[in-house]
Amino acid sequence: MNLSTVRKYTKKHSVVAGLLLKNPVVVLGLDLPFVIATSTSLRNAAAMSIMLLCIHMFTLLAARFTAGRMHRWLRMLCHIFVSTIMMVLTRALVVRMFHQDILNSLGMYIYLMGVNGMTIYQALAVKRKTPLLQVLAAAFQNVLGFVLVMFLLSFVRELLGNGTLWGVVIPLPAVFPGLLIPFSGFISVGFLLAFGRFLNKRVTAFLITESARTDLRYAQLRGENRDD
Amino acid sequence: MKIKSQDAPHIRHQERTISLMTDVIITLLLLYVMAFYYYGVRVILLGALSVATCLAADVLCLLLRRSRPRLRDLSAVVTGLLLPLLMPASVPYLVVATAALFGIVVAKHPFGGVGHNVFNPAAAGICFAVICFGADVFFAYPPTQEKLPAFGAIESTIVNSPAFTLQLGGVPQLDLSDMALGNFVGPMGATNILVIFACLLFLVFRKTIRWEMPVAFFVTAALFAFLFPRADMPRTLSVCYELMSGMLFFGGVFLLGDPVTSPKRGWSKVAYGVVAGIVVMLFRRYGNLEEEFVFAILIMNATVWGFDMLGERLARLVRGKQFESVHGTKIHKKA
Numbered sequence: 001m002n003l004s005t006v007r008k009y010t011k012k013h014s015v016v017a018g019l020l021l022k023n024p025v026v027v028l029g030l031d032l033p034f035v036i037a038t039s040t041s042l043r044n045a046a047a048m049s050i051m052l053l054c055i056h057m058f059t060l061l062a063a064r065f066t067a068g069r070m071h072r073w074l075r076m077l078c079h080i081f082v083s084t085i086m087m088v089l090t091r092a093l094v095v096r097m098f099h100q101d102i103l104n105s106l107g108m109y110i111y112l113m114g115v116n117g118m119t120i121y122q123a124l125a126v127k128r129k130t131p132l133l134q135v136l137a138a139a140f141q142n143v144l145g146f147v148l149v150m151f152l153l154s155f156v157r158e159l160l161g162n163g164t165l166w167g168v169v170i171p172l173p174a175v176f177p178g179l180l181i182p183f184s185g186f187i188s189v190g191f192l193l194a195f196g197r198f199l200n201k202r203v204t205a206f207l208i209t210e211s212a213r214t215d216l217r218y219a220q221l222r223g224e225n226r227d228d
Numbered sequence: 229m230k231i232k233s234q235d236a237p238h239i240r241h242q243e244r245t246i247s248l249m250t251d252v253i254i255t256l257l258l259l260y261v262m263a264f265y266y267y268g269v270r271v272i273l274l275g276a277l278s279v280a281t282c283l284a285a286d287v288l289c290l291l292l293r294r295s296r297p298r299l300r301d302l303s304a305v306v307t308g309l310l311l312p313l314l315m316p317a318s319v320p321y322l323v324v325a326t327a328a329l330f331g332i333v334v335a336k337h338p339f340g341g342v343g344h345n346v347f348n349p350a351a352a353g354i355c356f357a358v359i360c361f362g363a364d365v366f367f368a369y370p371p372t373q374e375k376l377p378a379f380g381a382i383e384s385t386i387v388n389s390p391a392f393t394l395q396l397g398g399v400p401q402l403d404l405s406d407m408a409l410g411n412f413v414g415p416m417g418a419t420n421i422l423v424i425f426a427c428l429l430f431l432v433f434r435k436t437i438r439w440e441m442p443v444a445f446f447v448t449a450a451l452f453a454f455l456f457p458r459a460d461m462p463r464t465l466s467v468c469y470e471l472m473s474g475m476l477f478f479g480g481v482f483l484l485g486d487p488v489t490s491p492k493r494g495w496s497k498v499a500y501g502v503v504a505g506i507v508v509m510l511f512r513r514y515g516n517l518e519e520e521f522v523f524a525i526l527i528m529n530a531t532v533w534g535f536d537m538l539g540e541r542l543a544r545l546v547r548g549k550q551f552e553s554v555h556g557t558k559i560h561k562k563a
Contacts, residue, residue: 174322178359187334194338 023145025189026196030118035149036185038109042166045154047094047102049147051113054093055086059119060126060139068128079123080115087114118142153188245342248487249302251436255427256309256482259417267317267416268375274317274324279308281325285332293337303342307331310350310482313417314475314522315357318370318382323361327353347529348489351479351522358517366392366518369413387413391474392518399461400469407472415519418478428481437485440494441501445480446471448505458513474519476508483522489529496539503535504528 024030031052038044062082066075091110094102103110122142126135159165161179163172178184263271286304287297311327312319331353339345358365370376371387390400390412402412410420418424432439450467457466471477484490484504491500507528511520551557 174326176326176356176360178356181359190338 023149023196024118024122024142025146025149026192027200028118029193030121031116031146032189034109034113034116035146035153036189037182038106039150039153039157039185039188040161040180041105041158041164042151042154043098043102044105045147045150047098047106048109048113049143049150050094050097051087051090051110052116052118052146053143054090055083055113055116056119056122056143057136057139058086059083059123060135061132063123063126064128064130064132064135067126067130072124076120076124079120083116083119083123084114087111118146149189149192153185153192157184157188246300246302248436249306251431251434252306252482253302253309255430256306256313256417258423258427259313259420260309262410262420262423263313263317263416266372266410267370270376271312271317271416274312274315274319274321275309277321278311278324278328279305281328282308282311282332285329286336289333289337290341293341295341301342303336304332307336307349307353311353313478314350314354314415315365316369316414317376317416318368319364320361323357323364326360327357329353330356343488345488346532347526348483348486351483351525351529354522355526358522362517372411372413372419389414389473389518390469391512394458394469394473395512395515395518397459399459399465400473402469404468404472407468414473415475415478418475421472421477424477424481431481431485437481437487438494438497441490441497442480442485444498444501445484445505445508446477448502449476449480449509452506452509456509456513470509470512474512475521476512479508479521479525483525484528489532491532491535491539493536493539493543495542496535499538500528500532500535503531 022028025032025035034048038048059079059082063075063079066078070078087110094110122139155165157179159170159172160176161184162177163170163175179188260271260275282304290297308328311331312324315324315327331349334356335347335352336342336345336349339347354365369387369389370382376382390402390407391414393400400412406412407419408421410423412419428437428442431437432442450471453467453470454463457463458470459466461469484501491497504524508521508524511524515523
């Protein structure tokens with residue numbers, strides 16, 4: 001099979017992989033509790049996104065320098081230490097940006113962000129030889145993936161569950177407060193996971209068809225050359 | 229010997245999905261007739277809207293799953309007919325449509341559709357409606373025999389149901405014969421106790437549902453009510469009020485007896501009925517809402533696999549013992 005087409009599309013997709021096809025939340029299932037429990041308003045989404053951006057970027061940056069220099073378990077402790085310090089700092093930033101109420105709204109999840117699965121998992125996967133820019137780009141992509149899912153769910157849940165958007169009342173014929181409970185978060189994420197799988201299947205099928213077509217094209221060209 | 233060559237399945241039974249569903253639909257239509265007698269044409273419109281929403285959502289979900297919609301599958305119609313019967317006749321149309329949509333789109337199809345759903349779609353729909361529109365689903369019962377307008381605002385006196393009185397620790401001042409005839413407020417299809425009892429007999433004789441589970445459920449609930457009355461009243465009266473108020477009787481027949489979301493074997497069914505009875509009564513006793521039957525049912529639905537597994541093991545054990553007694557040797561398991 002001719003893999004040039006697959007390589008071409010894989011290269012193209014790698015730019016946006018963290019957003020859709022390798023979305024850390026939808027495909028890898030990382031940081032699901034944060035999405036399920038806190039995606040009830042756009043304010044929450046913005047606060048959590050800012051926190052994750054700071055924590056994730058700095059922890060992965062630290063991970064790049066500690067990679068290969070200490071034992072795996074020690075590295076993990078080191079990453080947790082860095083991410084917790086970043087959580088404390090960004091918590092203050094978030095409170096300043098959004099008001100003290102955001103602490104009540106986010107509850108314990110604001111503190112759990114210090115040991116979020118996505119950051120720890122990916123910090124441990126960082127290799128010493130990986131270029132720094134590549135590490136940061138991957139980290140940024142992952143955060144973007146989280147932000148996309150978080151804002152998407154928050155938009156739907158706040159609008160339909162509370163009848164507001166960023167606290168502004170939107171006149172709707174009916175609101176469904178049931179969408180604000182964690183159970184609905186599970187269901188929404190479930191539907192999003194299904195959509196992610198559907199998308200992945202579609203892209204894989206497209207790649208297979210495309211490479212088969214390229215194969216056919218090459219075979220035809222070879223045949224024509226032989227005839228000449 | 230004459231050997232017939234036929235394709236599988238070789239063991240055939242007259243029961244099919246359509247026949248089971250038709251039986252349930254017949255009984256539910258009977259309850260609609262009673263509700264129509266008590267509340268007027270609004271009941272029919274609620275039922276029609278619910279069925280239409282369920283059917284449309286079902287067809288849409290099947291198309292999304294790339295399956296062919298089957299006209300002979302009447303499960304969506306059953307769900308659609310069940311939903312309004314568990315609500316007051318004054319319930320807004322939007323609430324019914326939302327519950328129907330939730331039941332089909334969230335509780336039925338993501339699990340694989342008819343025959344595979346873990347939770348009863350009607351119970352799930354009601355739960356969502358209670359969470360979203362609690363005040364419209366409970367606490368808002370119009371008096372019986374008051375004909376409600378089909379459209380527009382409903383201006384009628386709101387009456388407390390016996391389930392609500394019991395939840396507050398009071399004793400409902402109702403005649404038991406009135407309760408048996410359905411002449412008291414409550415969910416519009418769940419108050420006609422005698423009719424529901426007749427429906428239960430019909431369904432059991434038609435073998436649409438097995439008798440073990442409803443009997444185990446009602447006996448356990450009655451025993452619980454007898455031993456732990458919620459208010460200061462004679463124990464026998466407590467049993468009557470508990471069984472006839474709210475949606476316990478209706479749910480015990482139509483929601484608990486759903487063949488898809490209940491255990492498959494006889495003993496599992498009995499055990500399931502007993503545990504469901506205890507859970508429902510505990511929910512009623514310690515819950516905050518006047519009627520928590522549907523929530524208890526959803527929790528029980530999630531445990532069906534456990535009852536099935538235990539039932540299967542028990543059946544294997546019994547078969548093994550029978551084999552031993554006949555042949556005198558043990559069955560050796562394959563490595």
